[in-house]
Structures are given as C-alpha cells and as structure tokens.
Amino acid sequence: MRSELSGFLAELSWPRPQAPAFDPETAPGDPVVLFERWLREAVAHDVPAAHVLTLATVDVAGRPDARVTVLEDVDDHAFWVAASESSPKGKQLGRVPVAALVFHWARQGRQVRVRGAVRAGDEARTAAAFERLSAHARTEALVDRQSRPLHDEGWLSNALGDPSELLELEEPGAASAPSWRLWGVDAGRMEFFQADPEGHHVRLRYSRDEGGGWDTELLRP
Numbered sequence: 001m002r003s004e005l006s007g008f009l010a011e012l013s014w015p016r017p018q019a020p021a022f023d024p025e026t027a028p029g030d031p032v033v034l035f036e037r038w039l040r041e042a043v044a045h046d047v048p049a050a051h052v053l054t055l056a057t058v059d060v061a062g063r064p065d066a067r068v069t070v071l072e073d074v075d076d077h078a079f080w081v082a083a084s085e086s087s088p089k090g091k092q093l094g095r096v097p098v099a100a101l102v103f104h105w106a107r108q109g110r111q112v113r114v115r116g117a118v119r120a121g122d123e124a125r126t127a128a129a130f131e132r133l134s135a136h137a138r139t140e141a142l143v144d145r146q147s148r149p150l151h152d153e154g155w156l157s158n159a160l161g162d163p164s165e166l167l168e169l170e171e172p173g174a175a176s177a178p179s180w181r182l183w184g185v186d187a188g189r190m191e192f193f194q195a196d197p198e199g200h201h202v203r204l205r206y207s208r209d210e211g212g213g214w215d216t217e218l219l220r221p
C-alpha cells in the first residue's frame with residue numbers, strides 16, 4: 001500500500017542543473033582545488049548557503065547521526081567544522097574520530113562528499129574561529145548547553161538576553177569557550193557528482209594514496 005505522501009513525492013522533480021557540463025578529463029589533480037572551484041561557482045550561481053553541509057558521525061555504539069552545520073575552513077586537506085565537546089556531535093567526533101560530510105548544491109545538480117579521519121583543531125585555530133563568531137554564537141558556546149532539553153526557557157532567554165554581560169561575566173576577553181573547538185575531517189576520500197539533465201551524470205572519486213597523492217576513478221552514477 002502506498003501512502004498519500006508517496007504520490008506527492010513522485011510529482012517532485014529535480015531542478016535542471018544550471019552549470020556547465022563537468023568534464024572529468026579537465027579536473028585538477030587535487031580534489032580540494034576542485035571543491036573550492038565548485039564552492040565559488042555555487043556562490044556565483046546564487047546557490048543559497050553554499051557553505052552549509054551535512055555532517056555525519058557515529059557514536060560509540062556504532063549508531064549513525066547527521067546534522068546540518070557550517071563549513072569554517074578548508075585547510076591542510078581537512079574540512080573544519082565547529083562543535084562543543086559536550087554536544088552530541090562533539091562527543092561523537094571526539095570518541096569515534098571518523099566522519100563524512102556532504103554538500104548539495106541543488107541548483108547546479110552538484111554533490112561533494114568527503115570522508116576521513118577526524119582531528120581536533122589546536123588552540124590557535126580554535127581561537128581564530130571563535131573570534132569570528134557573532135556575540136550571540138559566542139554566548140551560546142560559553143553557555144555550552146546545545147542539544148540539552150529546554151526545560152527552563154526563562155533561564156535560557158536570560159542567559160542569551162545580554163550576550164555582552166555574559167561574555168564579560170564568564171570569561172573576560174575569552175579567547176574561546178572551554179569545550180568549543182574546531183574539528184577537521186581529513187579528506188581521505190572525496191567524490192564529486194555532476195547531475196546531467198539527460199541522465200549522463202558524472203561521478204568522480206579521489207582516494208588518497210600512501211604517498212599522499214590522489215588516485216581518481218569514475219563511478220557509475
């Protein structure tokens with residue numbers, strides 16, 4: 001038996017990709033270079049929130065989890081995201097240090113997948129990212145109660161009501177919040193998908209070899 005929703009879903013279509021065809025023959029040897037090119041093209045094509053990604057992690061019991069978050073940086077062949085060590089994603093990243101992330105730029109019919117080992121960012125990298133946060137986000141990081149049940153909304157709005165006061169009170173001139181940090185997902189494997197209106201989709205996978213170079217292969221879409 002099919003639900004009413006299945007008919008509704010069947011009517012939905014993908015937007016036609018508004019991007020030049022992707023010729024894997026011309027792809028650069030380094031996938032991070034290709035990622036940056038596609039990210040900039042996504043922004044140039046007005047893809048909303050092109051720097052927003054889905055981060056997938058695993059907990060100690062092997063249960064998968066995923067959520068949307070923001071890309072902070074790409075550097076040293078790692079994709080950097082921010083999370084408190086006490087949040088579910090922070091615990092998962094710290095205790096089971098492997099992760100995958102995916103970008104989907106629907107308007108262009110593009111997907112980029114990244115999978116690899118996770119490393120914690122050092123203090124300097126974390127402090128530089130903390131500095132870039134809004135006052136509200138810094139307060140959230142200092143309050144450090146993300147994903148806890150919201151039993152007492154009054155307490156929360158009081159805490160968030162005057163960020164400057166909280167920032168002063170908790171950590172004058174704080175360089176960061178104690179458990180908030182950057183996490184790097186190493187690009188051990190990256191995959192680029194370019195959808196084609198006629199169905200001739202292209203999938204190009206890069207895998208890091210033992211010498212630190214990259215092997216590439218085309219996959220059936």
Ligand SMILES: Cc1cc2nc3c(=O)[nH]c(=O)nc-3n(C[C@H](O)[C@H](O)[C@H](O)COP(=O)(O)O)c2cc1C
Nearest residue numbers: 052065067068069070082083087088089090146147
């Ligand atoms: C567009 C968008 C952007 C988001 N950006 C962030 C972010 O930068 N950092 C963050 O911690 N959560 C962000 N979130 C919320 C996360 O998806 C998630 O709800 C939260 O981080 C708690 O995840 P956790 O319980 O797995 O730790 C964002 C959500 C959306 C929809």
